[in-house]
Amino acid sequence: MRHIISILIENESGALSRVAGLFSARGYNIESLTVAPTEDPSLSRMTLVTRGSEDIIEQITKQLNKLIDVFKLIDLADTVHIERELMMVKVKTTETTREEIRRMTDIFRGRIIDVTPTSYVVEMTGPSDKLDAFIAALDADHIIEVVRSGPTGISRGEKGLHL
Amino acid sequence: MELNGAQIVVQSLKDEGVEYIFGYPGGAVLHLYDAIFQQDDIKHILVRHEQGATHAADGYARATGKPGVVLVTSGPGATNAVTGIATAHLDSIPMVVISGQVSLPVIGSDAFQEVDMVGITRPCVKHNFLVKDVTQLAETIKKAFHLATTGRPGPVVVDIPKDITDPRIKVPYKYPKKVNMRSYNPAVTGHKGQIKKAVDLLLNAQKPIIYSGGGVVLSEASKELTELTRLLGYPITNTLMGLGAYPATDNQFVGMLGMHGTYEANMAMHESDVILAVGARFDDRVTGKLDEFCPYAKIIHIDIDPASISKTVKVDVPIVGDVKAVLEQMLEVIREHKQKPHKKALDAWWQQIDQWRALNCLEYDRESRLIKPQYVIEQLYEVTKGDAFVTSDVGQHQMYAAQYYHFDKPRRWINSGGLGTMGFGLPAAIGVKLAHPHADVACVTGEASIQMCIQELSTALQYNTPVKIVNLNNRYMGMVRQWQEFSYESRYSHSYMDTIPDFVKLAEAYGHVGMLIENPEDVRPALEEAFAMKDRTVFLDFQTDRTENVYPMIEAGKAHNDMKLRVAPGTSTDRELA
Numbered sequence: 001m002r003h004i005i006s007i008l009i010e011n012e013s014g015a016l017s018r019v020a021g022l023f024s025a026r027g028y029n030i031e032s033l034t035v036a037p038t039e040d041p042s043l044s045r046m047t048l049v050t051r052g053s054e055d056i057i058e059q060i061t062k063q064l065n066k067l068i069d070v071f072k073l074i075d076l077a078d079t080v081h082i083e084r085e086l087m088m089v090k091v092k093t094t095e096t097t098r099e100e101i102r103r104m105t106d107i108f109r110g111r112i113i114d115v116t117p118t119s120y121v122v123e124m125t126g127p128s129d130k131l132d133a134f135i136a137a138l139d140a141d142h143i144i145e146v147v148r149s150g151p152t153g154i155s156r157g158e159k160g161l162h163l
Numbered sequence: 164m165e166l167n168g169a170q171i172v173v174q175s176l177k178d179e180g181v182e183y184i185f186g187y188p189g190g191a192v193l194h195l196y197d198a199i200f201q202q203d204d205i206k207h208i209l210v211r212h213e214q215g216a217t218h219a220a221d222g223y224a225r226a227t228g229k230p231g232v233v234l235v236t237s238g239p240g241a242t243n244a245v246t247g248i249a250t251a252h253l254d255s256i257p258m259v260v261i262s263g264q265v266s267l268p269v270i271g272s273d274a275f276q277e278v279d280m281v282g283i284t285r286p287c288v289k290h291n292f293l294v295k296d297v298t299q300l301a302e303t304i305k306k307a308f309h310l311a312t313t314g315r316p317g318p319v320v321v322d323i324p325k326d327i328t329d330p331r332i333k334v335p336y337k338y339p340k341k342v343n344m345r346s347y348n349p350a351v352t353g354h355k356g357q358i359k360k361a362v363d364l365l366l367n368a369q370k371p372i373i374y375s376g377g378g379v380v381l382s383e384a385s386k387e388l389t390e391l392t393r394l395l396g397y398p399i400t401n402t403l404m405g406l407g408a409y410p411a412t413d414n415q416f417v418g419m420l421g422m423h424g425t426y427e428a429n430m431a432m433h434e435s436d437v438i439l440a441v442g443a444r445f446d447d448r449v450t451g452k453l454d455e456f457c458p459y460a461k462i463i464h465i466d467i468d469p470a471s472i473s474k475t476v477k478v479d480v481p482i483v484g485d486v487k488a489v490l491e492q493m494l495e496v497i498r499e500h501k502q503k504p505h506k507k508a509l510d511a512w513w514q515q516i517d518q519w520r521a522l523n524c525l526e527y528d529r530e531s532r533l534i535k536p537q538y539v540i541e542q543l544y545e546v547t548k549g550d551a552f553v554t555s556d557v558g559q560h561q562m563y564a565a566q567y568y569h570f571d572k573p574r575r576w577i578n579s580g581g582l583g584t585m586g587f588g589l590p591a592a593i594g595v596k597l598a599h600p601h602a603d604v605a606c607v608t609g610e611a612s613i614q615m616c617i618q619e620l621s622t623a624l625q626y627n628t629p630v631k632i633v634n635l636n637n638r639y640m641g642m643v644r645q646w647q648e649f650s651y652e653s654r655y656s657h658s659y660m661d662t663i664p665d666f667v668k669l670a671e672a673y674g675h676v677g678m679l680i681e682n683p684e685d686v687r688p689a690l691e692e693a694f695a696m697k698d699r700t701v702f703l704d705f706q707t708d709r710t711e712n713v714y715p716m717i718e719a720g721k722a723h724n725d726m727k728l729r730v731a732p733g734t735s736t737d738r739e740l741a
Contacts, residue, residue, distance in 0.1 A: 010346055014281060014293070025286045055473070062470035068290040068310060071346040163345070 003057050004076040004083060004153045007046040008161045010069040011037050018067050019046065028052065028060050032150030043071065047152040072161050076153045083153040087131045089122045090144040097142060108134045119144065166336040168297045168328035169198035172261065175304040177204050178338040181232050183223060183597055184208065185216040189236025190276060191263025194328035208597065208626055211618035213240050215590040217247020218616065221256050222591030225577045226552055226598045228383060230257035230311045237263040238276030242283065246584060248318045249287035253581025254404060255381055257316040259307045266326040267295065280322045289317030297327050298334050305339045314349030315468040316381055349467060353484035353492055361463040361480045362496045368437035369508040371397045374420065377404030377580065378442015378466060378486045380573045387490035388441060394497060395504055398516055400428040402443050404580040407570030417516060421449040422717050423562045426524035426726060431516055432457055433723040440464040442486040445476040455722035465489045524715050524728060525566055533708040534683050536560060536635040540567035543605060543633055546690040551603035552577060552595045556588040556612030559641035562713040564607040586615030589632065593619060596628035603694060610636040610663050620673035623700045631693050632702045637709045638663060645712045670702035677702045
C-alpha cells in the first residue's frame with residue numbers, strides 16, 4: 001500500500017542523506033521525497049512516499065524514528081489528511097491545439113504561467129492522481145517536459161506535527 | 164578558560180573521564196597529537212593499524228561498560244577504522260571515534276588524505292558529526308559520549324577538520340555537564356500494562372524458556388535476570404552475545420542457542436509455549452528458518468530499541484525499555500502476583516529438557532591421538548578457573564570457546580558476534596588487559612584470524628599487556644572448510660593455507676614467548692606454564708585435529724529441530740536427529 005510519511009527533522013547538513021541512506025541500505029523504496037525548512041528554521045519538514053506491506057512500513061517508521069536527527073513523524077495514510085503536489089508541464093502549442101489546452105487547464109483548475117508562440121507552461125496543484133489524470137488527458141506528443149514536486153501532505157483538524 | 168581546538172578535544176576527554184585513547188597519528192591530527200604530548204592524564208595507546216585501535220577500544224568498552232575512545236587521522240586512517248566501527252555498531256558497543264579531516268576550505272576538493280568520513284560511516288554508526296566551528300567542539304564531543312552510552316549504545320564518529328584544532332585560535336572552553344537533544348529521548352522504564360500482560364503470560368506457561376542476549380550485558384542487568392530466572396525456575400538460554408549474563412554452570416542454563424547452540428537449548432526453544440526474549444534481537448544465526456521458528460510459542464520481547472521488536476519475528480507482547488529497569492518492574496509484579504508458576508507442568512518440562520540434555524551433544528572424541536580443539540578450551544577453562552576474560556576471533560575456535568568455556572559472569576566473553584570480524588581478538592585482548600591489568604586475559608583464535616591483526620603483537624609489547632594467545636591451528640579456515648565439507652562436497656576452495664608462518668618464531672620476533680604444542684598430553688602443562696608467566700605475552704600454537712567440525716549445527720535455512728549432530732564414536736554415519 002502507498003504511505004505518505006511526514007517527518008519533522010533537524011535542519012542539519014546530512015539529515016537528508018541519513019534518510020535517503022536508510023532507504024537504500026535497508027532496501028526500502030522511495031517514490032518521492034520533498035524537503036524544506038519549516039517556520040522554525042532549525043527544523044525541516046520532509047514528506048516521503050513509499051510502498052510496502054504493513055510490516056515493512058512499521059519497520060520504516062521505526063528505523064526513521066531511530067535516526068538521531070528525526071524529531072517526530074506521522075504516517076498520513078493512518079489519518080484524515082490533505083495531499084497536494086505541484087506540477088509544471090511544458091507543452092508544445094499550435095494554432096489548433098492552443099484553445100484545447102487552455103480549456104483543459106481550466107477544467108483541471110491549472111494556470112498557464114508562461115506563453116511563447118509555440119509553448120505553454122501549465123502550473124497545477126492537487127493530489128497526485130489528479131496530476132496523473134491531466135497528463136493522461138494531454139496528447140503525449142505535445143509534452144516537452146514535466147516537473148513535479150512530489151506530494152506533500154498535512155493532517156486535517158487541530159492536531160499537527162510540531163515541537 | 165581559553166583553549167585552542169586541540170586542547171579542547173583533550174580537555175573534553177579528560178572531563179569525560181577518559182582513561183585511554185587508542186590511536187595512530189597522521190597529518191590531519193598533528194595538532195591533536197601535540198596537545199596529547201603536553202599532558203599525562205590520558206594515556207595514548209599507539210596501535211600498529213587503525214583497525215587495531217577500534218578493536219582495542221571496543222575490547223576495553225566490552226570489558227568495562229565504559230565507552231572506548233579512538234583517534235585516527237583523515238583518509239586511510241579513517242577508512243582503516245571503519246571495520247572496527249561497524250563491528251562495534253552491530254554489537255551495540257559504546258565508542259567515540261575522533262577522526263581528523265582535511266581543513267574546512269579544502270573539503271570537497273579531493274585533497275590529500277581526504278575521504279568523506281561522515282558519508283562513509285553513516286550506515287555503521289549510531290550517529291556522526293562533522294565539526295565546522297571550534298566553538299561547537301566541546302558540546303559536540305559531549306553529545307557524542309551521550310549518544311554512544313545511552314539508549315541502545317553504539318559508535319559515534321566526530322570528524323574534526325585540521326583547522327578546527329589550529330593552536331593559534333583560542334576560544335572560551337566550558338565542558339557541558341549535561342546535554343539535551345530534543346530529538347533523542349530513549350525509553351527507560353517499560354509500559355506497565357505490557358509488563359502485566361507479560362507476567363500473566365509467563366506465569367501461565369507450560370513450557371516456558373528465557374532467551375537472553377547482549378542487551379542484558381549492556382544494561383548491567385545480570386543480577387536482575389538471574390533473580391528472575393531463579394524465581395520462576397524456568398530454563399534459560401543465552402545468545403552468543405549474551406553468554407555470562409546468566410551463570411553457565413547453573414543447572415537452569417541449557418546452553419547457547421542458535422546455529423551452534425546446544426541440542427537442549429534449540430529443542431526447548433522449538434517446543435516452548437512462551438518465550439521471554441530479553442535484550443536479544445532474533446538474529447538469523449539464532450532463529451534459523453524464520454517460518455519454522457518456535458511454532459508453538461507466544462513471545463514476549465524486552466528491548467530498548469523499538470526497531471528490534473517484530474523486525475524478523477512477530478512478537479506478542481513487546482516491551483520497549485532498558486532491560487534492567489524492565490526486569491526490576493517485572494520482578495515486582497511477579498512477587499506480588501497471586502499466581503505462581505505451574506509446578507506440575509514445569510516438572511514435566513524439565514524432564515523433557517533433561518532427556519535432550521542426556522544426548523550430551525557437546526561430547527567429542529576424547530581418545531584421539533590428535534589435539535582436539537574442544538579439549539584445549541576445556542583445559543583453558545580449568546587452568547584459568549573459569550575466571551578469565553576471553554576474547555576471540557571468528558570461526559570454529561570462536562564457537563568452541565563459546566561452547567566449552569562456561570562463563571559465569573558478564574563481560575568475560577568478548578567477541579565480534581554481529582559483524583563476525585576476523586582480527587578482532589588480539590587487539591580486543593589488549594584493550595581488556597589495559598582495563599583489567601591483574602586479570603587473566605586469553606585470546607582464543609585460529610591461524611587465519613590471528614594473521615588479520617597480528618601486527619598488534621608489537622603494541623602488546625610496547626604497553627606491557629601480557630595476554631595469552633590460544634591459537635587453535637588446524638591449518639584451515641576451519642569454519643569455511645566445514646561449510647565446504649557440508650554444502651560443497653568437500654571442495655575446499657581457498658580455505659587452506661600452505662604457507663603458515665612459524666608462530667613461535669613470530670612471537671619471539673615481536674619480543675614475546677612462543678610455544679608449539681603438538682600432543683594432547685602437553686596441552687595442560689603448556690597452558691599452566693603460559694599463565695604462570697604473569698608478565699609475558701605468550702603465543703600458544705596448538706596443532707589441532709584438521710578434520711574437526713563444530714557440532715551441533717543448524718545449517719543455514721533450517722529449523723531449530725533440524726540439527727546436525729556429531730558422528731557418534733564407533734559409527735560411520737552422521738546422526739541426524741529431529
